[in-house]
Amino acid sequence: DAGVTQSPTHLIKTRGQHVTLRCSPISGHKSVSWYQQVLGQGPQFIFQYYEKEERGRGNFPDRFSARQFPNYSSELNVNALLLGDSALYLCASMIGTLDTQYFGPGTRLTVL
Amino acid sequence: AQKVTQAQTEISVVEKEDVTLDCVYETRDTTYYLFWYKQPPSGELVFLIRRNSFDEQNEISGRYSWNFQKSTSSFNFTITASQVVDSAVYFCALSCYYSGGGADGLTFGKGTHLIIQP
Numbered sequence: 434d435a436g437v438t439q440s441p442t443h444l445i446k447t448r449g450q451h452v453t454l455r456c457s458p459i460s461g462h463k464s465v466s467w468y469q470q471v472l473g474q475g476p477q478f479i480f481q482y483y484e485k486e487e488r489g490r491g492n493f494p495d496r497f498s499a500r501q502f503p504n505y506s507s508e509l510n511v512n513a514l515l516l517g518d519s520a521l522y523l524c525a526s527m528i529g530t531l532d533t534q535y536f537g538p539g540t541r542l543t544v545l
Numbered sequence: 546a547q548k549v550t551q552a553q554t555e556i557s558v559v560e561k562e563d564v565t566l567d568c569v570y571e572t573r574d575t576t577y578y579l580f581w582y583k584q585p586p587s588g589e590l591v592f593l594i595r596r597n598s599f600d601e602q603n604e605i606s607g608r609y610s611w612n613f614q615k616s617t618s619s620f621n622f623t624i625t626a627s628q629v630v631d632s633a634v635y636f637c638a639l640s641c642y643y644s645g646g647g648a649d650g651l652t653f654g655k656g657t658h659l660i661i662q663p
Contacts, residue, residue, distance in 0.1 A: 478650030536590035
């Protein structure tokens with residue numbers, strides 16, 4: 434079975450722009466979570482969605498938003514990009530809300 | 546709030562040595578889960594193990610073993626007879642879930658960079 438997939442792999446944007454990152458979960462998984470990993474740090478939790486509803490939100494500004502679609506795929510949107518948003522954005526999926534999270538390869542975002 | 550501390554930023558050993566990665570966690574919740582993930586240079590986090598707070602039994606999987614001690618809030622990871630392919634960043638993580646279905650996601654430590662020299 435295919436693992437978690439994310440697109441694009443790499444992205445370069447300039448300050449003030451908007452970006453959309455995409456994630457497809459493992460088949461049969463209904464929950465998707467997003468994490469931001471700055472170089473040299475552990476991943477930081479941004480959002481968790483289950484059955485298209487937001488179940489958890491980390492300490493990130495309102496410039497970050499997400500949604501989950503009926504096929505359980507998800508998008509992460511970031512508005513008004515700042516230099517500090519440069520990071521590896523990881524998506525993880527799990528079957529329900531109490532299960533092990535399996536991660537995708539990530540999208541590396543560079544903001545210039 | 547939850548917290549995970551991995552005090553070892555970087556460990557370097559020679560191949561075939563045993564190595565232990567330390568993890569200390571903090572939470573006020575009685576029900577929680579602990580995890581270890583491996584992140585090779587490619588960047589993808591690879592799941593290694595999950596334990597729940599009610600299961601203090603140690604676990605062994607091949608060359609990997611984990612020691613969970615609630616009394617010291619520690620969940621340490623040992624690699625026996627290390628190999629060059631074990632070189633990666635290893636993260637310890639904690640998750641707590643709420644009866645209403647809410648979630649705070651995984652709380653990660655800062656990671657330990659393990660270097661296995663041939």
